[in-house]
Amino acid sequence: MSLRSSSSRLLARAAPSKAAAAAAAPRAAAPSVAATARSINTSSSSSSSTWANVATKPSAQRLVSAVRTFSTSSSASADFESPFGVNSLSKYTEEEEMLREAVQRFAQDVVAPKVEAMDEAEKMDPEIIKGLFEQGLMGVETSADHGGAGCSFTAAIIVIEELAKVDPSVSVLCDVHNTLVNTVIRKYASKSLQDKYLPQLSEKTLGSFCLSEPASGSDAFAMKTSCKKSADGKSWTLNGSKMWITNSAEAEFFIVFAQSDPAKGYKGINAFAVEKSMGVEIAKKEKKLGIKASSTCTLNFDDITVPAENLIGEEGKGYKIAIEILNEGRVGIAAQMIGLAQGAVDKAVRYAADRKQFGKKITQFQGMQFQISQIMMEIEAARVLTYNAARLKEEGRSFTKEAAMAKLFASQVAQRASGSAIEWCGGVGFTRETGIEKYWRDSKIGAIYEGTSNIMLETIFKLVEREMDLK
Numbered sequence: 001m002s003l004r005s006s007s008s009r010l011l012a013r014a015a016p017s018k019a020a021a022a023a024a025a026p027r028a029a030a031p032s033v034a035a036t037a038r039s040i041n042t043s044s045s046s047s048s049s050t051w052a053n054v055a056t057k058p059s060a061q062r063l064v065s066a067v068r069t070f071s072t073s074s075s076a077s078a079d080f081e082s083p084f085g086v087n088s089l090s091k092y093t094e095e096e097e098m099l100r101e102a103v104q105r106f107a108q109d110v111v112a113p114k115v116e117a118m119d120e121a122e123k124m125d126p127e128i129i130k131g132l133f134e135q136g137l138m139g140v141e142t143s144a145d146h147g148g149a150g151c152s153f154t155a156a157i158i159v160i161e162e163l164a165k166v167d168p169s170v171s172v173l174c175d176v177h178n179t180l181v182n183t184v185i186r187k188y189a190s191k192s193l194q195d196k197y198l199p200q201l202s203e204k205t206l207g208s209f210c211l212s213e214p215a216s217g218s219d220a221f222a223m224k225t226s227c228k229k230s231a232d233g234k235s236w237t238l239n240g241s242k243m244w245i246t247n248s249a250e251a252e253f254f255i256v257f258a259q260s261d262p263a264k265g266y267k268g269i270n271a272f273a274v275e276k277s278m279g280v281e282i283a284k285k286e287k288k289l290g291i292k293a294s295s296t297c298t299l300n301f302d303d304i305t306v307p308a309e310n311l312i313g314e315e316g317k318g319y320k321i322a323i324e325i326l327n328e329g330r331v332g333i334a335a336q337m338i339g340l341a342q343g344a345v346d347k348a349v350r351y352a353a354d355r356k357q358f359g360k361k362i363t364q365f366q367g368m369q370f371q372i373s374q375i376m377m378e379i380e381a382a383r384v385l386t387y388n389a390a391r392l393k394e395e396g397r398s399f400t401k402e403a404a405m406a407k408l409f410a411s412q413v414a415q416r417a418s419g420s421a422i423e424w425c426g427g428v429g430f431t432r433e434t435g436i437e438k439y440w441r442d443s444k445i446g447a448i449y450e451g452t453s454n455i456m457l458e459t460i461f462k463l464v465e466r467e468m469d470l471k
């Protein structure tokens with residue numbers, strides 16, 4: 001099946017806008033997003049009514065349609081093919097561009113109305129998970145043969161970024177499932193494991209990635225969870241606990257790393273495909289600062305039996321799987337962070353463009369303009385780092401350093417951008433009902449999971465040291 005037909009579920013939702021593009025093409029140039037956003041904002045003057053405009057559905061719909069209009073007006077540049085065979089990082093394939101539009105619509109129409117309630121309840125709405133599966137967003141890179149969309153890694157990055165603009169919790173749910181869980185199975189598991197698990201992971205079963213433990217975080221390979229092969233070699237017994245596991249309250253499938261022989265060090269680590277029904281106990285659920293709707297639990301394995309065929313890859317190669325997969329995952333977290341930054345800034349700038357003080361819109365003060373410009377530049381720089389790392393990965397080139405740089409920088413930018421967004425909205429930005437402060441709370445995790453900022457700096461230096469032959 002072709003890539004295009006394999007992504008039919010995604011593309012079906014994007015199709016109307018392609019038709020609209022054709023219809024709109026001969027008309028005079030459509031207004032830019034900025035101009036349309038300005039016209040949306042000038043329709044209201046008081047701070048409270050501005051917030052109603054930004055936050056309520058009709059306004060969101062107008063914004064989405066403005067984005068669609070913009071994409072139709074830019075079709076010529078989207079079709080551009082460089083005669084030199086190189087393109088800017090803003091050049092997406094037709095599928096990637098259509099996917100972006102489809103995810104924007106899903107995020108605005110389905111996710112946005114639930115964000116505040118999910119954050120307050122600290123719980124993911126099951127309808128959101130169902131919707132992600134129905135939209136084909138949970139098997140972005142998985143082949144059509146296995147029920148996936150068969151799209152590129154960059155497509156997965158686009159999905160994560162677009163979801164994070166609206167809710168970083170939904171974004172990380174989709175990110176972990178796609179870039180960690182699916183990818184481990186796609187890249188390292190046997191054909192029979194792929195045939196068994198990839199279709200359900202594309203269609204209905206949520207997955208978790210279980211590496212960290214209470215005593216081993218940054219030093220992940222010091223794990224204590226043990227795996228012991230049975231005398232007949234037909235099964236493994238797992239014992240121990242994992243901590244901080246994203247998606248685990250809702251997941252039915254787990255990639256679990258365990259140590260077979262501490263004397264072997266990291267070479268004793270194995271990776272397993274584990275079903276919840278094999279005996280995984282979901283224990284304490286963490287109460288967190290941010291990404292509250294994303295579940296984070298402790299998992300216990302108490303003498304659970306896993307069939308030998310559920311070993312992923314070769315025995316003793318679990319550490320290699322974890323290292324390689326986290327490089328990809330870090331690009332996903334970078335995408336989550338740039339989406340988060342953009343989502344916060346978009347809301348705040350629209351508010352500021354309407355709010356008047358001293359008889360003027362506050363965006364007419366140079367002090368505000370310079371701050372906005374600075375943050376917009378930083379988000380763009382983080383986006384370029386992120387999409388460059390994604391394309392390097394797709395080209396099969398080394399991307400470890402670039403992924404670490406992208407994650408580190410994007411998480412720093414996300415914190416600065418969402419912090420500034422609160423300040424640009426004054427007192428209103430500090431309140432919970434606007435949703436701006438949530439972006440700031442959510443941004444903090446970017447410096448912690450899938451390798452802390454210090455670990456990113458360490459990784460970057462190790463590679464610089466190697467490149468410059470400094471040892």
Ligand SMILES: Cc1cc2nc3c(=O)[nH]c(=O)nc-3n(C[C@H](O)[C@H](O)[C@H](O)COP(=O)(O)OP(=O)(O)OC[C@H]3O[C@@H](n4cnc5c(N)ncnc54)[C@H](O)[C@@H]3O)c2cc1C
Binds near residue numbers: 210219455
């Ligand atoms: C919300 C959330 C979701 C998560 N999801 C998952 C998941 O799905 N799966 C999973 O396996 N894990 C997950 N994690 C775990 C996460 O990856 C770890 O928290 C992270 O790797 C840090 O480990 P730690 O918490 O043990 O901190 P530590 O490793 O104890 O680090 C504490 C501090 O020491 C610093 N430090 C440690 N070692 C060094 C060093 N060598 N040099 C300099 N500084 C150092 C760190 O940078 C940090 O500032 C999640 C965590 C959170 C909070």
